Every structure is written in structure tokens, then in C-alpha cells.
Amino acid sequence: MQNINLYQHEQRDEGGPRPRSLLLGLLLLSLLLGLHAAWQGWRSYQAAEAAQTARQQAAQAQQQLDAVKANYREPVLDPALPARVTARESENRQLQRMADYLRDLDLQRRGGFVAYLLALADRHPPSGLWLTRIHLLDGGSELALYGLSQNQELFPLYLESLGRSEVFRGRQFARFEILRDQRDLLEFRLASRQAGEGRDE
Template sequence: MQNINLYQREGRRGGGPQAGHLLSGCLLIAVLLVVHGAWQGWQLHAAREAASLAEQQAAQAQARLDVVKADYREPVLDARLPTQLAEQEAENRELQRLADHLQALDAQRSSGFSPLLQALADRHPPRGLWLTHIRLQAGGSELALHGLSQDQELLPLYLQSLGQSSAFSGREFARFDLQRDEQDLLRFLLSSRAGKEGGDE
């Protein structure tokens, strides 16, 4: 009878990591850790320098603020200011009124006498009253009207009609003369100027 030995001893395989490889890996990891630590240390140093600079700037700003606070004086309202302001406003209003008046005079001069003459023509009564002389001066601001009327009641109506015209609105006559002549007609004079010069022709 023949004996068969089924047990065989297996040899160790050589496929595992080599010692040189492990050493190289450990060295690479160590180098990476050193580089990372150096990078972190540099960032920490830069952060500390930035914080130190910020603290210096804050201290300088605080010092400047303290100087400004030391020199600051609380403003005090001048008791004369309201009175001066009221006087200035009154002067400004007066200047504005003067400017408006000058503008109105300039408008009258630029427009000429045509609006006044047109108003006299439009408001003239159809009969019983005539204008014999019209005097316009100073751009129309000075006006004198000479005329005749058959009826004394026509003159107030005529003046009322002129007052309704925009060209004569607000105009006042300083002189009014009325007398009856030898032909039993009423001679009248309306002048914006008082005194003898208002009747000069």
C-alpha cells in the first residue's frame, strides 16, 4: 500500500510593501507637515502684524479724536440773529417789489403805447364824448386825456369802462378838471400827474 502526503508547506509571497517605500512615504508626509506648519506660521505672523498695525491706526485715530474734542466749542446762538434775519427778509421783499415794478415798467416800454391806444379806441363811447388830445409819456406810465362831452353823465361811464380794460387796470388819475365852455360843452382833463404840468399840451 502506498502512502500519499497531501500536506505541502507553502512559501511566503514577496508581494507586500517594501521597507524603502514605507520610508519614502514617511519622509514625504513629514515634509508636507513641515511645509504646512511653516505656511500656517507665516499666516499667523502676518495676521499678528496686521492686527498690530490696526491697533496703531486705531490709537492714532483716537488721539486725533481726543484733540478735536478738546478744541470743540459748543455753538451759541447769537441773540441778534433773528432780528438780522427779519431785517434781511424785509429788505429782500422790498428788493423783489422793486424788481417787479421795474420789470413791469420795462414791459410797458417794450410794448409801446399800442395797448393803451387800443383800449381808448375800444372803450370810446359811440356818441356824446370826444377826445381832443392824448398825451403819453414815460412808456405810458404818464397819461393825460383832454376831451369834450355833451352830457356830464357820460364821463363817469367812460371812466368806468376804461377801468375794465386790462391796459388801464389799476391806473389812477391824480388830476381831474371839468368846466363848461361858451358852446355849452363840458371840457374835461384827466391826468396821471397832479399840478399844472398835467395839463400842458
């Protein structure tokens, strides 16, 4: 009789990573750690370069500031400045008055002599005095009035009435002549300029 051995010795498959897979995993991890370390080193290098540049710029700015401070001089008020300012303001006021006068004169010349003639008509006395001749020159700056009167007391009243007029306000007559003619009338002349000064009206 023959014996048959049905028992076979089987080798167990042990669990866990194989040595080759473990080695590959370690290599991959080492590579990743190396790349991360290199990236961190590059960032640190860039940060150090930026910090160095900032320190250099700050040092240059501080040098410029020190140079400006060294050359700075506290402004000192010129003691003669207020007097010069006052003189300039006075000159400006005079120029302004002259400009106003020239503007008024230009307006008078462009407006003709209508305003003067209207004022003479409005201020003329109702009786006893009348004008025989009127001279208006240079836009009214030169004025001469010729006339006759029966009563010498009318002259100051007439002059006062003219002085209340806007056109003749402030005007001063430099020449005032009164003569009695053959008709026993008073012949008068009012002039804004003395005889011999410029044109004779």
C-alpha cells in the same frame, strides 16, 4: 563508500524595513515637519505684524476722535437771526415786486401804446363826450386826456368805465380840470401827474 551531505544551511531573509531606509524616512519626515513649522511660524509672524498695525491705526483714530471731541462746540442759535431772516425776506419781496413792475413796464414799452388806445376806444361813451388829444409818454406811465363834453354828469361815468379796463385799472389821475369854453362846451383835461411835476403833458 563515500557519504555526500545534501543538507545546506540557508540563512532566512527576515522581513521589515531595512535600517537605512528607516533612517531616510525619519529624516524626510523630520524635514517636512520642520518646513511646516517654519511656514506656520511665518504666518503667525505676519498675523502679529498685521494686528500690531491695526492696533496702531486704531489708537491714532481714537486720538483724532478725542481731539475733535475736545474742540467741538455745540452750535448756538443767534437770537437776532430770525429778525434778520424776516428782514431779508421782506427785502426779497420788495425786490420781486420791483422786478415784476419793471418787467411789466418793459412789456408795455415794447408793446407800444396799442393797448391804451384800444382801451380808450372800447370805453368811450356813445355820445356827449369826445377826446380831442391824447398824450402817452414813458410807455404809458404818463397819460393826459383832453376832450370836450356837453354834460358834466358824463365825467364820473367815463372815469368809472376807464377804471374797469384792464389797462387803466388802478390808475389815479392826479389832475382833473374842467373849463367852459365860448361854445358852451365843457373842456376837460385828465392828467396822471400834477402840474409842475416833471413834464407837462
